Amino acid sequence: MIVLDQEKNLSTLHTQNTTYQMKADRFRVLTHTYYGPRIKDGDLSYLVRYADRACAPNPSEAGLDRTYSLNTIPQEFSTCGVGDFRLPSIEMELPCGSCSADLRYTGFELRRGKYALEGLPAFRGTEEEAETLVLFLEDAAARVRVELYYGVFERYDLITRAVRVVNLGEEPARLRQCASLCLDFLRSDLDLITFNGCHLMERFPDRAPLRSGVQGVGSVRGTSSHQHNPFVVLCDHSANEDYGLCYGAALLYSGNFQALAEASQYDNVRLVMGINPYQFCWTLEPGQSFTAPEAALICSPGGLGPMSRQFHRAIRAHLIQDPYEGRRHPVLINNWEATYFDFDADKLVDFAKTAAPLGVELLVMDDGWFGKRDDDNSGLGDWTVNEKKLPGGLEALVPRIQELGMSFGIWIEPEMVSEDSQLYREHPDWALRIPARIPARGRNQLVLDFSRPEVRQRVYGQIKAVLSSADISYVKWDMNRSLSDVWSAALPPERQGEVFHRYVLGVYEMLDQLRHDFPHILIEGCAGGGGRFDAGMLYYTPQIWCSDNTDAIDRLRIQYGTSFCYPISAVGAHVSAVPNEANRRVTPLETRGTVAMSGTFGYEMDPNKTTQEEKEAIKAQVAFFKEHYDLIQRGDYYRLTDPFAEGPYTAWEHVSPDRREALVSLVYGAAHAAAPFRVLRLKGLDPALRYQVNGRGAHPGDVLMSAGWPLPPAEGDYPALRLYLRAV
Ligand code: DGJ
Numbered sequence: 001m002i003v004l005d006q007e008k009n010l011s012t013l014h015t016q017n018t019t020y021q022m023k024a025d026r027f028r029v030l031t032h033t034y035y036g037p038r039i040k041d042g043d044l045s046y047l048v049r050y051a052d053r054a055c056a057p058n059p060s061e062a063g064l065d066r067t068y069s070l071n072t073i074p075q076e077f078s079t080c081g082v083g084d085f086r087l088p089s090i091e092m093e094l095p096c097g098s099c100s101a102d103l104r105y106t107g108f109e110l111r112r113g114k115y116a117l118e119g120l121p122a123f124r125g126t127e128e129e130a131e132t133l134v135l136f137l138e139d140a141a142a143r144v145r146v147e148l149y150y151g152v153f154e155r156y157d158l159i160t161r162a163v164r165v166v167n168l169g170e171e172p173a174r175l176r177q178c179a180s181l182c183l184d185f186l187r188s189d190l191d192l193i194t195f196n197g198c199h200l201m202e203r204f205p206d207r208a209p210l211r212s213g214v215q216g217v218g219s220v221r222g223t224s225s226h227q228h229n230p231f232v233v234l235c236d237h238s239a240n241e242d243y244g245l246c247y248g249a250a251l252l253y254s255g256n257f258q259a260l261a262e263a264s265q266y267d268n269v270r271l272v273m274g275i276n277p278y279q280f281c282w283t284l285e286p287g288q289s290f291t292a293p294e295a296a297l298i299c300s301p302g303g304l305g306p307m308s309r310q311f312h313r314a315i316r317a318h319l320i321q322d323p324y325e326g327r328r329h330p331v332l333i334n335n336w337e338a339t340y341f342d343f344d345a346d347k348l349v350d351f352a353k354t355a356a357p358l359g360v361e362l363l364v365m366d367d368g369w370f371g372k373r374d375d376d377n378s379g380l381g382d383w384t385v386n387e388k389k390l391p392g393g394l395e396a397l398v399p400r401i402q403e404l405g406m407s408f409g410i411w412i413e414p415e416m417v418s419e420d421s422q423l424y425r426e427h428p429d430w431a432l433r434i435p436a437r438i439p440a441r442g443r444n445q446l447v448l449d450f451s452r453p454e455v456r457q458r459v460y461g462q463i464k465a466v467l468s469s470a471d472i473s474y475v476k477w478d479m480n481r482s483l484s485d486v487w488s489a490a491l492p493p494e495r496q497g498e499v500f501h502r503y504v505l506g507v508y509e510m511l512d513q514l515r516h517d518f519p520h521i522l523i524e525g526c527a528g529g530g531g532r533f534d535a536g537m538l539y540y541t542p543q544i545w546c547s548d549n550t551d552a553i554d555r556l557r558i559q560y561g562t563s564f565c566y567p568i569s570a571v572g573a574h575v576s577a578v579p580n581e582a583n584r585r586v587t588p589l590e591t592r593g594t595v596a597m598s599g600t601f602g603y604e605m606d607p608n609k610t611t612q613e614e615k616e617a618i619k620a621q622v623a624f625f626k627e628h629y630d631l632i633q634r635g636d637y638y639r640l641t642d643p644f645a646e647g648p649y650t651a652w653e654h655v656s657p658d659r660r661e662a663l664v665s666l667v668y669g670a671a672h673a674a675a676p677f678r679v680l681r682l683k684g685l686d687p688a689l690r691y692q693v694n695g696r697g698a699h700p701g702d703v704l705m706s707a708g709w710p711l712p713p714a715e716g717d718y719p720a721l722r723l724y725l726r727a728v
Contacts, residue, residue, distance in 0.1 A: 001013075001014045001131070001152070001154060002014075002110060002131050002133050002150075002152055003041055004108065004110065004133075005041075005043070008023065008043055009023055009024035009025075009028075009105065010022075010023045010043055010045075011023070011108065011133060011135065012041055013133065013150060013152050013159055014038060014152075014154070015038070015152060015153070015154045015155075015156070015157040015158065015159065016038070016154050016155060016156075016157055017037065017038050017157050017299075017300070017301055017302075018035070018036065018037060018038050018157050018159075018299040018301070019034060019035070019036065019037070019038045019039045020034065020035045020150075020159055020297075020299075021033045021034040021035070021044050022076045022135070023043065023044075023045045024104075024105035025045070025048075025073075027059065027061045027062070027068070027104070028104040028105040028106070029070065029073065029075065029103075029104065029105070030075065030076040030077065030103070030104075030105045030135065030137060030148075031045065031048055031073055031074055031075060031076065032074045032075060032076045032182075032183070032184045033045045033047060033048060033074070034047065035183065035185075035247070035297075035299060036245060036299060036301070037245070037299075037301040047186055048073060048074060048186075049072075050067035050068055050072075051067050051072070052066040052067050053069065053071075053072060053266075056069035056071045056072060056083075057069060057070070057071065057082075057083035058083070059082070059083060069083060070082065070083040070084040071083055071084050071085055071086065072266060072268075074184035074185070074186055074268065075182065075184055076135075076148065076182065076184075077089045077090065077103060077137065077146065077148055077163070077179075077182050078090075078182050078184075078270065078272065079100070079101040079102050079103055080099070080100055080101055081098065081099055081100025081101065081102075082100055082101070082102040086262055086264050086268075086270050087182075087214065087260055087262045087270050087272045088101070088177060088179075088272075089163075089177070089178075089179040089181075089182040089272055089274070090103075090146065090163075090165070090175070090177060090178050090179065091175070091176040091177040091277070092139070092142050092144060092173055092174065092175055092176065093173075093174040093175075093176055093281075094141070094142055094173075095171045095172075095173075099176060100142075101139055101142065101144075102139050102141065102142075103137035103138065103139050103146055104137060104138055104139075104140070105135065105136070105137055106136045106137065106138050106145075107135075107136045108133060108134060108135050108136065109132075109133070109134040109136075110131070110132070110133055110134075111131070111132040111133075111134075112127040112131060112132075113125060113126055113127040113129075113130060113131070113132065114126075114129070114130035114131075114132055114151045114153070114160070114318075115132045115134070115149050115151060115162070117162055117291055117293075117294060118291070119291075119505055119508060119509065120162075120252070120291060120293050120294065120505075120508065120536075121252045121253075121293070121294065121319070121508065121535070121536045121537075121538075121539030121540065122151075122160070122162065122252065122294045122539070123151060123153065123158070123160050123252075123294065123296065123314070123318045123319050124318050124319070125151065125153055125318055129153065129155075129318070130151055130152060130153045130318075131151070131152045132149065132150065132151055132152075133149075133150040133152070134147050134148065134149055134150075135147070135148040135150075136148075138168075142169070142173060143167070143168045143169030143170075143173070144165060144166065144167055144168060144169070144173055144284075145165070145166040145168055146163060146164070146165050146166075147163065147164040147165075147166070148161065148163055149161060149162040149163065149164070151294075153314060153318060156298070156310050156313055156314035156317070156318075157298050157299060157300065157310050158296060158297070158298055158310065158314045158318075159296075159297045159298075160294050160295065160296050160297070161180060161181050161294065161295045161296075161297065162180060162291065162292060162293070162294045162295070163178060163179070163180055163274075163291070163292040164289050164290070164291045164292075165178055165284065165289060165290045165291075165292075166284075166287075166288075166289040167284035167285065167286055167287060167288055167289070168286075169286060170286050171286065172283050172284060172285050172286070173283070173284045174281055174282070174283050174284070175280075175281070175282040175283075175284065175290055176277060176280065176281055177274075177275075177277040177280065178274065178275065178282070178290060178292045179272045179273060179274030179275075179292065180251060180253075180273060180274040180275070180292045180293050180294060180295040181249060181251075181271070181272065181273040181274060181295035181297070182270065182271070182272050183247070183249070183270070183271040183272075183297070184268060184269070184270050184271075185234070185268060185269040185270075185271075186268055187267060187268070187269065188210055188263040188264075188267040188268060188269045189209075189210075189236075189237060189267075190209070190210050190234045190235060190236065190237070190269060191207050191208060191209050191210070191233075191234070191235050191236070191237055191239070192207070192208060192209075192210055192215060192216070192232065192233070192234055192261050193205055193206065193207045193232065193233040193234075193235065193564070194206050194216070194217045194228065194229070194232050194259070195228070195229040195231060195232075195561050195562075195564065195565075196217065196227060196228050196229070197226055197227065197558075197561075198226050198227060199226045199528055199529060199531065199548065200529065200547060200548055200549040200554075200582050201547075201549065201554065201557075201558065202226050202229075202529065202530035202531075202533065202546070202547050202558055202561070202562070203229050203530065203533070203558060203561035203562045203564075204557060204558075204561050204644070205560075205561050205564065205644070209237060210234075210261060210263040210269060211263060212263050212264075212265075213262065213263065214260050214261070214262045215260070215261055215262075215263075216232070216258065216259050216260035216261055217229075217232070217258075217259055218256070218257055218258035218259065218260075218276050218278075219255075219256050219257055219276065220256050220276055220278045220279070221256070221482035221483060222255055222256060222447075222482055222483025222486065222500055222503060222504075223254060223255065223479065223482060223483070223527055223531050223532045224253065224254050224255065224257060224531075224532050224533070224534040224536070224537075225482070225531055225532075226527075226528070226529070226530060226531040229533065229534065229565075230250065230251035230253060230257040230259065230273070230534050230535070230536075231248065231249070231250045231251070231534075231535070231564065231565040231566075232248075232249055232259045232261075232271070232273070233246055233247065233248050233249075233304070233307070233564065234246070234247045234249075234261065234269070234271060235247065235304065239303055239304060240303055240304065241303050241304050241305040241638075241639055242302065242303045242305055242683075243302065243303045244302075244303050244304075245299070245300070245301055246299070246300045246303060246304050246307045247271075247297065247298075247299050247300075248297070248298045248299075248300070248307045248308075248311060248564070248565060249271065249273055249295060249296070249297050250295065250296045250311065250534075250535045250565050251273050251274065251293060251294075251295050251296075251534070251535065251536070252293050252294040252295070252296065252319075252534070252535045252536040252539065253274075253275065253293040253504070253534065253536045254504055254507065254508075254532050254534050254536040254537050255275070255500055255501060255503065255504035256275060256276035256278060256279075256280070256500050256501075257273070257274065257275060257276055258272075258273070258274065258275070258276040258277065258278075259271070259272075259273040260272050260273075273295055274292055274293070274295070275292060275293065275501060279486070279496075279497055279500060280497050280498075280500065280501065281495075281497025281498070282497065282498050282501070283494065283495055283498070293536065296311075296314070296535060298310045298311055298314070304564065305638060305639065305683075307564075308563060308564050308565065308637065308639075309636050309637060311564075311565050311566070311567075312563075312566070312567035312568070312636075312637060313567075313636075315535065315538060315565075315566065315567050315570070316567050316569060316634065319535060319538055319539055320538055320539070320542045320567075320569075320570065321515065321539065321540070321542070322522075322542040323519060323520050323521065323522055323542075324522065324542075328626065328629045328633075329522065329542075329543070329569075329600060329633075330361035330362040330407060330473075330474075331359060331360050331361050331362070331601055331602055331603075331622050331625065331626070332360065332361070332362040332363070332364050332409065332474070332574075332600075332602035332603070333351060333352075333355045333360045333362070333363055333364065333602060333603040333604070333605075333607065334364040334366055334476075334574060334602060334603070334604045335347075335348060335351060335363075335364070335365060335366050335604075336366035336367065336411075336604060337550065337576050337577065337581050337604045337605060338351075338577070338604065338605050338606040338609075339368075339606070340367075340368070341367065341368035341373065341374050341375055341376075342368075343365075343368065343389065344388075344389045344390065345389065345390045345391065345396070345397045345400070348363060348365060348397065348401070349397075349400050349401065349404070350608055351363060351606070351607055351608070352400075352401045352404045352406050353404055354607040354608050354610075354615075355406070355603070355607045356404045356405045356406050357619075358607070358615060358618045358619045358622055359619055359622035359623055359626065360406065360602075360603060360607075360622060361405075361406055361407060362406060362407045362408070362409055362473065362474055362602075363401050363406050363407075363408055363409065364408075364409035364410070364411065364474060364476060364602075365408070365409070365410050365411060366411040366476065367411050367413070367478070368386075368389070369385060369386060369389060369390060369410065369411070370382060370383055370384060370385060370386055370466075371383070371384060371386060371418075371421060371422070372386070372420065372421075373386060376443055376444060376445070376480075377418065377420060377444045378418045378420035378421060379418055379420070379421055380413055380416040380417050380418040380421060380445050381416070381417035381418060381421040381422070381423030381424055381448070381459070382421045382422045382423055382462075383412065383414075383459065383462035383463050383465075383466055384462065384466070385466065385469075393469060393470075394408075394410075394466065394469050394470035394472070395469055395470055397470070398470035398471055398472070399470075402471065407471075407473040407474070408470065408471065408472055408473065408474075409472065409473060409474025409475065409476065409522075410466070410467075410472055410474070410475055410476070411475075411476045411478060412463055412475060412476070412477055412478065413477075413478040413479060413480060414448075414459045414460070414463060414477065414510060415447060415448055415450055415479050415507065416445045416446070416447060416448060416479070416480065416481070417430065417431055417445065417446050417447075417448050418444070418445050418446075419441075419445075419446065423458070423459075424446070427455075427458075429489045430448055430449055430452070430455045431446035431447060431448060431449065432446065432447045432448070432449050432483060432484075432485050432486055432487060432488070432499075433446070433485045433487060434485050434486075434487040435487065437485060439484065439485035440484045440485060442480070442481030442482060442484070443480050443481050443528075445480070445481060447481065447483050447484075447485075449488050449489070449490070449499075449503070450502075450503045450506035450507055450510070451488050451490065451491070451498070451499050451502030451503050451505075451506050452488065452489075452490045452506070453506075455506075456506050456509065456510050459510075460510055460513060460514075463514075464517060467517075467518055467521070472518075472521065473520060473521060473522065474521060474522045474523075474524065475514070475518075475521050475522075475523050475524070476523075476524045476526055476545065477511070477514075477523055477524070477525055477526060477541065478526040478527065478528075478545075479526065479527040479528070479531070479532060480527070480528045481528070482531075483500070483503065486499050486500055486503075487499065488502070504536075508536075508540065511523070511540035511541070512540065514540075515540060522542065522543075523540060523541040523542070524541055524542075524543045524544065524545060524572055524600075525537040525538075525540070525541035525543070525544040525545070526544065526545035526572070528548060529545055529546065529547040529548030529549065530544065530545065530546050530547045530548075530558070530562070532544070533546065533562065533566065535565070535566075538566070538570055542569070542570065543569065543570050543571070543572050543600045544566075544570055544571070544572055545572035546558060546559065546562055546571045546572050546573055546599060548582065549580075549582040549583070550573075550574055550575075550576035550580060550581065550582065550592075550604060551580035551582050551583050551585050551587070552580075552587045552591045552592045552594075552595040552596075552667065552718070553585060553587060553667070553718055554582065554583060554585075555573065555595050555596075556595060556643040556650045556667060557643045557644060559571055559573065559595070559598060559599060560639060560642070560643050560644075560650070560652075563637055563639060563652075567637075568598055568599060568632060568633060568637055568654070569600070569633040569634070570600075571598070571599035571600060572599060572600050572602075573595065573596040573597075573598065573599025573600055573601060573602075574596055574601075574602045574603055574604035575589070575592040575593050575596045575602070575603050575604070575605065575618075575621070576592070576603075576604045576605050577605040577606070577609070578592075586717075587717070587718045588716070588718060588719055588720065589614055589617050589618070589621075590617065590621075590719070590720050591667055591718050591719060591720040593617075593618075593621035593625075593720075594665050594667060594720035594721075594722055595665075595667065595720075597621070597624075597625050597632060597665070598632065598652065598654075598665060601625050603618070624722075628654075628661075628663055628724070630656070631654050631655075631656050631661050631662075631663055632654050632663060634657070635654040635655050635656045635657065635661075635662075635663075636654070636655045636656075636657065636684055637652065637653075637654060638652060638653040638654075638655065638683040638684050639652055640652055640653055640664070640666075640680065640681075640682070640683060646669075647669075648668060648669055648672075648675070648678065648714075649666050649667060649668045649669060649678075649711070649714075650666065650667050650669075651664060651665065651666040651667075651680055652664075652665055652666075653665070653682060653683060653684065655683075655684035655685065659684065659685060659686040659689070659701075659727075660686070660689065660726065660727040661724075661725065661726050661727070662682065662684065662685060662691070662723075662724075662725040663722065663723070663724050663725070664680070664682060664709075664721075664722065664723040664725070665720065665721075665722050666680065666711070666720065666721040666722075666723075667718060667719075667720045667721075668714035668718060668719050668720075668721075669714075669717075669718065670717045670718070671714055671715070671716050671717050675713040675714060677710065678710070678711045679707070679708035679709065679710055679711065680708050680709050680711055681704075681705060681706065681707070681708040681709075682704045682705050682708065682709065682725075683705060685701035685702075685704055685705055685725070686701045686727070687700070687701045687702035687705065688701065688702075689701045689727040690727065690728050691704060691725040691726060691727055691728065692725065692726050692727075692728050693709065693723050693724075693725055694723055694724055695724075698728050701727075704725075709723065
């Protein structure tokens with residue numbers, strides 16, 4: 001609910017459990033007065049304090065009042081160059097060459113339903129589901145209007161934000177920075193949690209109390225990156241899964257981003273999140289506008305667990321666009337780890353022959369089916385079927401797979417080009433490269449200049465023809481290197497600062513086109529595993545390959561970190577062969593199945609290299625997953641332990657929305673003799689209900705949560721345990 005008090009210039013956004021408030025003050029500076037647990041209406045500007053502080057500039061309107069300074073006021077969208085020395089949200093180069101911004105409130109607009117952003121991912125909400133508030137600010141000297149957008153989804157405690165900058169002047173305006181989110185806190189006793197890693201080990205939580213000064217994460221790789229994720233949390237020092245005030249902020253963006261927190265001199269904190277200003281500069285001709293990507297905020301007064309669950313629900317209900325719309329996604333088998341580039345049509349058909357009777361429903365043909373692609377040194381850019389591997393093309397192969405009862409999916413990497421390709425020979429200038437420099441290769445490939453429509457059109461035309469040539473129901477969109485040598489032959493020197501962002505817009509445009517032309521196709525995002533696992537991609541791709549590391553034990557950590565923002569249904573996870581390709585670890589098949597089930601679930605191994613006993617086990621896993629699909633994919637997720645705490649086991653739980661069903665999954669660590677007697681306390685159950693555990697007994701919910709469930713001792717290394725609870 002949005003409550004406006006026009007006399008006081010006060011805007012209050014209420015969600016089910018939280019309240020957010022802003023007020024334009026006497027000089028029409030838009031101040032941020034409150035964000036936290038839900039409160040009744042009231043003007044919280046009494047919290048903003050004014051004092052004469054040395055070295056704090058005072059705007060001219062304040063006259064001789066030395067207590068009024070932009071440098072100490074909590075602001076809704078911070079400015080720069082005119083007296084606030086903290087993190088700026090916007091930086092503009094004026095025609096005179098100065099860099100500054102000074103914004104004053106001019107009005108508002110209230111709408112039912114959620115605003116949309118052209119060409120950018122955004123949460124969606126009907127008039128019944130969401131409201132929009134737009135606050136208008138203006139910089140009179142720069143002749144620029146800044147529109148702050150707020151989307152309020154009460155049920156999910158979700159507040160989205162976006163920013164549009166309009167050039168009202170007669171001269172070009174140059175934006176050097178335009179953040180999506182600025183959040184000022186009147187306190188600094190907070191922890192910052194970021195999610196970091198590398199290829200094969202993505203999104204490990206890193207939590208530390210805020211120190212004085214600026215701290216944070218970002219990416220300058222052109223993708224959101226394996227290294228840092230565009231999702232951060234600020235929370236009470238004492239916050240844990242079930243307790244404490246937490247603020248989660250996710251950026252719906254898949255390129256260079258920055259999320260910085262600054263703890264400043266008077267124990268205030270400012271969080272600024274948005275496109276990374278690194279090499280960014282956007283020219284707005286008179287009348288033109290620039291839209292910064294959306295940011296999503298969820299405040300949880302009751303700990304990290306409820307915060308994550310609200311993100312999961314909101315992302316599932318209002319961000320992801322799923323061609324299956326409530327139906328179950330197919331269980332898939334992907335040939336990558338089993339064959340790499342060494343496959344042909346007969347081998348794929350052999351996979352399907354064995355996998356189909358086990359209950360697997362979709363065969364995904366990974367990298368290597370096109371052009372001259374027998375290794376990763378050639379072929380990218382030539383999206384035509386390699387008839388040596390697949391005689392007769394997909395027209396011949398797909399019906400053979402379908403006859404076996406399976407559907408068919410395919411891998412693509414549209415943004416890349418190999419120098420050894422027809423496309424590159426025809427258009428060497430279509431790859432990103434800086435004049436007079438030889439571009440750096442990554443995985444022996446170059447990056448296509450996706451900021452250019454003609455480049456996208458050529459690639460998309462070929463891919464469209466392939467997808468139209470047969471009945472294809474799934475696409476894995478991969479992206480296997482970071483951007484370097486970023487320069488576009490299509491833009492003049494003074495506009496090269498736009499290339500990084502135009503590239504991302506180009507990727508989004510092609511994804512939109514793909515969704516539009518093939519609405520039945522399920523797209524799985526991927527970037528060398530989890531290098532572009534962000535809320536922006538989830539708008540186009542309902543699931544994302546979480547990591548190239550398929551080892552079940554490493555995955556416990558990767559999937560744990562991922563779960564802080566992203567729902568289980570989005571987490572691409574497969575059972576692969578042992579020893580694992582990434583770390584040579586051997587884990588039981590049951591454990592690999594249990595971990596992959598807390599994701600999209602599928603297989604990535606040669607089914608013809610499994611024993612009869614393993615086939616039976618796979619059949620049982622697939623049947624179990626299908627039976628409990630709704631509970632796992634649409635239920636509430638509880639992290640029961642922290643896999644980084646090096647405890648004896650890692651456990652998590654899925655609970656159905658009506659709390660009548662739950663699935664507890666647990667993976668033990670390495671075996672030890674004389675194991676202590678251990679008890680696992682469950683979460684999220686209905687204390688008044690009684691539950692059968694794995695088909696037996698009638699155990700009160702309150703007892704299972706307070707006293708717990710005795711765990712059997714582990715046998716061997718890394719065994720798994722699953723407890724299915726049903727109310728009786
Ligand atoms: C990286 C992906 O993450 C893998 O799953 C696989 O598709 C390879 N690329 C193929 O080149």
